[in-house]
Amino acid sequence: MLFCCLRFKLRVGLQSVGPVRRRFLSAESTAIVSLTLHEVLAKLNHGDLSAVDVTTACLQHIEAQKRLNAFITVTADAALQQARESDNRRKQGKRIGRLDGVPVAAKDNFSTKGVLTSCGSKMLEEYIPPYTATVVQRLLDEGAILIGKTNMDEFALGGASTTSYYDPVLNPWNEIAKFVAGGSSGGSACAVAAHLCFGALGSDTGGSVRNPAALCGVVGFMPCYGRTSRHGLVALASSLDCPALFAKSVRDAALLADVISGHDPLDSTSARRPPLRVSRILEETRDLAKPLEGIKIGIPRVWIVLLSVSFCV
Numbered sequence: 001m002l003f004c005c006l007r008f009k010l011r012v013g014l015q016s017v018g019p020v021r022r023r024f025l026s027a028e029s030t031a032i033v034s035l036t037l038h039e040v041l042a043k044l045n046h047g048d049l050s051a052v053d054v055t056t057a058c059l060q061h062i063e064a065q066k067r068l069n070a071f072i073t074v075t076a077d078a079a080l081q082q083a084r085e086s087d088n089r090r091k092q093g094k095r096i097g098r099l100d101g102v103p104v105a106a107k108d109n110f111s112t113k114g115v116l117t118s119c120g121s122k123m124l125e126e127y128i129p130p131y132t133a134t135v136v137q138r139l140l141d142e143g144a145i146l147i148g149k150t151n152m153d154e155f156a157l158g159g160a161s162t163t164s165y166y167d168p169v170l171n172p173w174n175e176i177a178k179f180v181a182g183g184s185s186g187g188s189a190c191a192v193a194a195h196l197c198f199g200a201l202g203s204d205t206g207g208s209v210r211n212p213a214a215l216c217g218v219v220g221f222m223p224c225y226g227r228t229s230r231h232g233l234v235a236l237a238s239s240l241d242c243p244a245l246f247a248k249s250v251r252d253a254a255l256l257a258d259v260i261s262g263h264d265p266l267d268s269t270s271a272r273r274p275p276l277r278v279s280r281i282l283e284e285t286r287d288l289a290k291p292l293e294g295i296k297i298g299i300p301r302v303w304i305v306l307l308s309v310s311f312c313v
Contacts, residue, residue, distance in 0.1 A: 025064055032057040033195040037102055037252035040198055044090070044101045051083035051090075051101030051145065058103045058147055062196045068170045070181075070190040072108045073116045074148040079103060082145040089143070098259060100143025105191050105200040108149040109156055110136050110243070111232035115146075119234050120154045120164035133232025134267065135201060135243045135260040142259050147197050150187030156203055156236040159211055161186025171216060182212030185246070189216040192246045199256050200246045205236050209244040218246050221253040226271035229264035238269075254278035 032054055035043070043049040059076050086101035088094075106112065109119045111129035118124045132140070140146065153163045161169035161183035169186040171179035172194040181190045185202030189212035192200050202209040204222040213220025222244040230241055243260065247253035255278075262275035 025060055029057040029060050030195075033061050035198075036248045037099075037198040037255065038249070040102060041099070044086075045096070047090075051086035052080065054101060055079050055083040055103050055145055055147065058197055061194070062148070065172070065194055065196065068172055068175060068190055068194055069151055069167055070169055070187045070194065070196060071105070071148045072118055072120065072151050072164075072166050072187070075115060075146055078115075079145050079147045086143055086145065097141065097143030098255065099139060101145065102143070102199070103145045103147040103197045104139055104256075105148050105150050105188060105197045106133075106136050106139075106146060107152055107185050107188050107200070107202045109152060109203055109234040109236075110149075110201055111234070112136055112146065112149065115149060117149065117234070118165070119156065120152045120166060122165040125165070129232075131232065133243075134229035134264045136232065138260050138262075139201075139256075144199075144259075148191075150185070150191055150200060150202075152187055153184035153208075155234070156184040156205065156208060158183045159207070161190075161212065173217065180215065182215035184208040184212075185244075186212045186216075188246050189213055189218055189220065192216070192218045192248060198248065199252060201260070202244050202246055203233055203236070204242045204244040205240045209246065213246055218248060219250055219253045220244065220246050221257055223257060223261055223276065224271075226269055227261045227273070227276065229262075229267040229270050231264055231266040231270075251279070251282060254282050 040054055062074055089096060108117060110133040111117050111131060113129055113132045117127055117129050151164050151166055151169045153161050160180040162180060169181040169190050171181045172190055185208050188200035188202040191197050193216040209220045209222050222242055225242050228243040233241060233243055235241055245253060245256045247256055257276050257278050263272050264270040
């Protein structure tokens, strides 16, 4: 699928996003992007929102918060076209995918046909892949809208998303102090935390999804190696790389994991197992869930000692 894309090199600003939101973004737009993936799906399916409404709101927020530097490429024109196609499917009563009409993003080391895939490096600043990574294609096959490619440490080698040729990613919780978003998938984590999309792909080799998820306050899920296809993922360490994801809630992450997982003959290390069914497990065990009140969490004493030493230094 050939995307028309708008590419720009983002620059880091010093001002807070708060005034920008109040000046340029409507309350309705902010309310839309603040929804979870499941909530926006429900409104789309009930006709309360259109895919064009949702995509436009996300694009407005991306523009208003571009100082966060979460994106390298924003596929605005293509995303709006996909949104119109999604709305038409609903109007015509055609098959609706599990993610139909929902804007998502992909880390810039996942190949996307017709869209820049730079891996955050000057070396690939003109590289346009001729094919799409399997996990990205599976999202598209379920009706998801690719809204852009997110910033990252160059070639995924880093833990703070500060080594990108396109400048560092800022943590949306404190951009003024220039807190890092974690890495190497910091752009994807930032995009979800700042409500610029409803889910995002990242790659995890040694914590590159789990680390930024923790720093940005979102859900990060890395399936076991082999459960998600590496086909189309630019490698850092092929025996460890694992396509993973970010979401606003555990339930959202479960749905995304179900969609992108499963055997892929194009990846020789892909496990010959069916797609995950995490969403079903969550639904089946919902009534068994217990409140967290009274639960104790143990922390090894050595961790406390190490933390004390690091703070003293």
